Amino acid sequence: MRRIILVEAPDAVGLVYKTTGVFFDLALNIVSTDEFVEPKEKRFFMRAEVVGEADNQTLTDLLKQRLPEEAVVRVETKRPKNIVIMATKESHCLGDLLIRHYAGELNANILGVIANHETLRPLVEKFEIPFTCVPHEGLSRLDHEALVRKEIDPYEPEYIVLAKYMRVLSPEFVAAYPRRLVNIHHSFLPAFIGANPYRQAWQRGVKVIGATSHLVTDDLDAGPIIAQQVLPVTHSHSARDMAMAGRDVEKITLATALKLVFEDRVMVHKNRTIIFE
Amino acid sequence: MRRIILVEAPDAVGLVYKTTGVFFDLALNIVSTDEFVEPKEKRFFMRAEVVGEADNQTLTDLLKQRLPEEAVVRVETKRPKNIVIMATKESHCLGDLLIRHYAGELNANILGVIANHETLRPLVEKFEIPFTCVPHEGLSRLDHEALVRKEIDPYEPEYIVLAKYMRVLSPEFVAAYPRRLVNIHHSFLPAFIGANPYRQAWQRGVKVIGATSHLVTDDLDAGPIIAQQVLPVTHSHSARDMAMAGRDVEKITLATALKLVFEDRVMVHKNRTIIFE
Amino acid sequence: MRRIILVEAPDAVGLVYKTTGVFFDLALNIVSTDEFVEPKEKRFFMRAEVVGEADNQTLTDLLKQRLPEEAVVRVETKRPKNIVIMATKESHCLGDLLIRHYAGELNANILGVIANHETLRPLVEKFEIPFTCVPHEGLSRLDHEALVRKEIDPYEPEYIVLAKYMRVLSPEFVAAYPRRLVNIHHSFLPAFIGANPYRQAWQRGVKVIGATSHLVTDDLDAGPIIAQQVLPVTHSHSARDMAMAGRDVEKITLATALKLVFEDRVMVHKNRTIIFE
Amino acid sequence: MRRIILVEAPDAVGLVYKTTGVFFDLALNIVSTDEFVEPKEKRFFMRAEVVGEADNQTLTDLLKQRLPEEAVVRVETKRPKNIVIMATKESHCLGDLLIRHYAGELNANILGVIANHETLRPLVEKFEIPFTCVPHEGLSRLDHEALVRKEIDPYEPEYIVLAKYMRVLSPEFVAAYPRRLVNIHHSFLPAFIGANPYRQAWQRGVKVIGATSHLVTDDLDAGPIIAQQVLPVTHSHSARDMAMAGRDVEKITLATALKLVFEDRVMVHKNRTIIFE
The missing domain is CATH 3.30.70.260 (ACT domain)
Known part of the structure; x- marks a missing residue:
């Protein structure tokens, strides 16, 4: 053993x-x-x-x-972790995790996927994984999150993976899953915190874009960083081109971070990670 | 021709x-x-x-x-540009440019080096390039810059390269050399603007550090970006280790940007560069 | 238009x-x-x-x-290309293409998948794409290829993508689809041509592994290169670890090459590509 | 201590x-x-x-x-190592080491530089380091090497750094300094062993070039690899452009390897290195 x-x-x-x-x-x-x-x-x-x-x-x-x-x-x-994935509409990170899971390469059991839109249901159900949609329309953040937590908690997941879940989480939600929420943010933090980082990157005229996977804390996009990767861009990339090109970096960065987390290679000291590779 | x-x-x-x-x-x-x-x-x-x-x-x-x-x-x-280099105490960027110049690989004539400390004089004079020290102690920013400009202007340089010149420039100074000041900043901007970016990077716990070469405008570290490069780091890098490791990225990024500038490959539109490689 | x-x-x-x-x-x-x-x-x-x-x-x-x-x-x-994918047993490249296709990001119509094993049928059929198995056991290379070509040709594909198809192709087969066969090889060619490149890489003790996507010519792994990417490794990577880590580079390199091919950005001169990005 | x-x-x-x-x-x-x-x-x-x-x-x-x-x-x-550098005509690796040495960043004492041409004398002597030219014209390999060894041995160096020394070494020479010869080769080995790797790379049409620093053994370019780095290239790079672009990768790769060697971070098992970073 x-x-x-x-x-x-x-x-x-x-x-x-x-x-x-x-x-x-x-x-x-x-x-x-x-x-x-x-x-x-x-x-x-x-x-x-x-x-x-x-x-x-x-x-x-x-x-x-x-x-x-x-x-x-x-x-x-040493064993596969039990996880729940949260998503919104984009398929690249979720699809990548589904394929890895299907091939037995994720080192985790995906117990279910929870989204705030129906968009990804057909993709998830192809893989015979339970999909639950918890729409947020007409609900306060806390009310919506209460419904989400009702869906998450019966799974008793060890980790919750935010695979492009595009809603900001309340401190209450974060507090319920300390050091168990893994997010992928589509910029090399701390550059371009918050909404629409590719548009911000385009406006600033950067020559490198990136993605950051981190543990979620109360402070938006400020949690301990697990993995970061970057990608060169040029003046000819529009914000939309950057977003397209960024998808591959996002999915690989998230998968890299999850591998580290699921193999118990990530320790946390204050707001910094110690990664034993 | x-x-x-x-x-x-x-x-x-x-x-x-x-x-x-x-x-x-x-x-x-x-x-x-x-x-x-x-x-x-x-x-x-x-x-x-x-x-x-x-x-x-x-x-x-x-x-x-x-x-x-x-x-x-x-x-x-197509011909070598005439340039002046400004520096402070650090030798890695300046030394790299001196070696390239010596080997005929810089595509520029270094007319002189101006620094606010004496530290780099012996290095520069080894290469028989005029070195001028304009100390800033006891002078207002504008008074110091007036003295610096008196040293620069007789050279009639086409570009002024800030090779780790560690003082903030006034809008007046910048306005005197529009699109002719090339700087190297020791972070992948817009992350870690301003002083001590490696300490900031350490505190944030990033897994990637970098350097940015840009044209200087009034707005600190906000000018059009020419080149950016990055370097992976781990939890075991102290801020000082990052600074040491970052030196190579800084010097290569600056040299890369200068090659583009000196070959007239950089056009500017608002705050963004168009780079024709 | x-x-x-x-x-x-x-x-x-x-x-x-x-x-x-x-x-x-x-x-x-x-x-x-x-x-x-x-x-x-x-x-x-x-x-x-x-x-x-x-x-x-x-x-x-x-x-x-x-x-x-x-x-x-x-x-x-400008329009999506019609393609057929060939594969063997590994799912990472094929799965990545299926997800991109599902999300409308492949810039191609996958008309069918042909494999020499049944392994990948369930994955492909999840996406309602025709899967054909043409087993090679007991057949000569040419006889097997004749059967494969009978399956390919009715689709009239513009390109045939070898997504980890692990059999060597005869000159006859290659000649039937000139400049229309795109392969992914699991090394940065020309290092480690042929079988088991990760084992070769481990034996040589390299610190960088990679993947190469190229057009297929008669000469094994010697066709015009479209895209190459690399990944750092250490002494602690076994050949198997390299193969695992290499999967992400393989799938991203293949997808990068296909994007270039499908957007008509690849021209060929002798054994070299000209890539207009 | x-x-x-x-x-x-x-x-x-x-x-x-x-x-x-x-x-x-x-x-x-x-x-x-x-x-x-x-x-x-x-x-x-x-x-x-x-x-x-x-x-x-x-x-x-x-x-x-x-x-x-x-x-x-x-x-x-823990202390600086005593080294001798061997070179031929190219200044980029040697110059980089001289600047690092000057700035106290090399973690080694350069006792002397030995070259088979006079070209680099002025550069080395600027830094007040002894330069010895041992021309090889008209001498057999072994006779030339005997003269070189007569220059090296009085220094009693712990390591000998081949900073673009462009002559093949005999097994006798290599045997005299076991695991003490560090070389930089201008390709990502094992691709493009031997002469003119950039020309070979151009001919093969690769999209990535690189450099390899390794310990020297009898077998040309086959010694244990310490560090490798790469650089993307395009069809528009001639072999000469690749050589120019490759210089920066060569010098950084060599410096990276030397840092590891001089800090006693490199162990060797058969033909592979174990690097404790």
Whole structure:
């Protein structure tokens, strides 16, 4: 059995030694380990992948026992995550995830897709995945989100993927799924926050556009960044051309970020991610 | 003799036909032509490189005669531009330009280097290029700039290259050299305008940093962008590491932009560049 | 109506002038033009997009009349191309094309998919596109290809896209569809020609892998290259990891090449492409 | 004091634990550690950076004592390496290294430059670095190399950097400096091995060119690769244009590789590098 161990603690001499000592005592073989010490606040982060027979409880208990009290320890069995996808009308990110899921390459089970329009229903249902439309017309943001949450929660998803879900989420909604909402934004943040980033990019006359996948926090487009990719453009790209060209970067950036999240490679410290690739 | 012809005009049927008709009549052979029509305002831009014997005046006159009255026509003989470089203390961009100049690859004559510190004097003088230090201590911005201009103007440079010149320029200074000031900014604008962009980038936790070369206008870091390049970074890059890594992107981006400018490949429409590569 | 005009000829003074003269006389407005003169053999290539009412025949006739006799002229109405896709078992390239087609972004009509295995049938049939399996077991290459051609030809496709079709094609097959076969090869050619390029890449210890989309000629993996993209890898990538990571580059590179082909932006001179973007 | 510890051994349970146990016992604080297990041959590689007071000998002895007998242990104090540069006529790589050295950014002391032509003498001597020309005219390869080695060896360099040294080295020469010769080759190997890679690239019509920095072995251009970078090109690039454009990639790739080598981040297993960034 393959397990992932994540440790976070105030830095101290011996943290790697003590952690790998537990692995040694339980005869767990290390497949890979990565450490990082945030230099400003001297905070230690570690991810290890181990193979062996010991059970999760024993492993967790031993780690907690030997590591300093303030250490945060997480032990995960390597397995596909359960997710729900939210979308609006655009098919490129969702379609890409559906194809990866179909081919067994997503490392996740798509439990359902929830959208605020009917547009994507035929595409989703081709893949025999439940599609629910929760229209937002005539509803306040909070009322609409209450309905959405009623659809999400029975799935008990570990992550909710915003695959071009084009509505701003309320702090209440975000608070309900802390560090579990993964978004794709169609600019290389922090450039072009908010609506219509390709139009903003065109107006500014940039020569590079991009996409950013991030965890969602209260602050619009300001959550911890997981992955960013860019694409050169020229004066001959209209805002619409940029949007067309940007689709490929968006879908690849989202898929890249999800791979990292689903393999428990993303740790968060304040507003920054530590990514153990 | 090789010449570059730049034409800008309100779009109309026959502009390419009329322009190339002049070349045909003067037996000028086209090496390359590029056109672009700005679709919003229907504005036509064209760059042609031609080889042949006709003189510049005849060529210009014929083009003005046949093209619509509103057309702006520029005829340039292909040759190295005369430039002055401004710098502060950092050597990576300036050093890169000095090496290219030394190897005959800059497509420009560096007439002199002007800095507000003495730091770079030994480097510049190795290459037998005049170095002038105009310290800014104890001077108002305008008084300092007046002294700088006194040093620049006798050189009669066609372009002034800001190779990590770390002082903000006044609108008066900018107005004195319209579309002739080329700057390198150490972020992929419009992200991280202003001071200390690498610290800003670190704080935001971006996964991509970059550099932007642009023409300078009154508005800080908001001038028409010529070239942008990026570089991936990780959580393990401190702001200082980003600055170190960013140096290579800065120097290459500046050199790329200068190549385009010195070969008359950059046209400007409002705040956007048209680049004919 | 929007039309694309492609001209190829021995270089001579006045070719652009004469071509755009025809547009002028027919009151066709130029949306864009691009020219290239191959400097070794002085061969002229031009692509123009024009808008206006004249019919294709008149346009073609006038161009042939005014241009030198040796000129090759092609006039295309801008419209989706009719294509057939060939595949084997892998779904990433095919799936990506199916999603683009579904979203109306492929600029082509997929008339059918032909594979040498049944694996991909369920995926293709989700999208209501005819799927034909032509198994190759027990057949000689030529016999198998004869059966494949019987399936292809009734569709009368303009292009045949090899979306990870994993069998080598005979010169006879290639000759039947000159410049109409577009392939994706999973390496940055000419590195790692032939079978198992990711294993070859792993063995060589490269730090960059890539994909190449090219027109198919008799010579295995040696046809004119349309598009290439790359991806950094590290020592920690096994050959299998490279193959996984490479899928995204493969599908994006193929889609990029097809966009160029379907918009008539690819001209061929000997074994090299001229791409008018 | 900051030290770098490199460990290589047949994989076994407890290697990280035992290594970090030594650090713990000597009160050395880990700044970073990286491990890799080559999965085919189960070979373990580790790099650690530690801070603390223990002396190198004690550290080395303890590691050897506790790790399996077959383990290879290397302890390095973090400090600039002593190097000699070899070149021919081209200035872009050498000039870039001279500027970095001048700015204190190379992490190495350039003890001298040896070339087979006089061309680069003025450039090198500007920086007050000894330049020696060892002309090869009229000499056999081995005789010439014997003279070169007579110039190199008194410097006792840790690494020899081939900054566009355009002569093939004999196996004897290579054997004299095992894993200490770093070369820059002007193609993304293994494409375009040998002479005139840009011409080869032009002939093949590639859309991407690149550069490769590698350790030199007997086999021409086949040594372990340290770094590779690429650059898009188009049909309009002649072989000469590619060579011009390629210079920037060459110099940046070489500098990138040298940074890794000089910080003891490169381990070698057979013909592949393990790079701990």
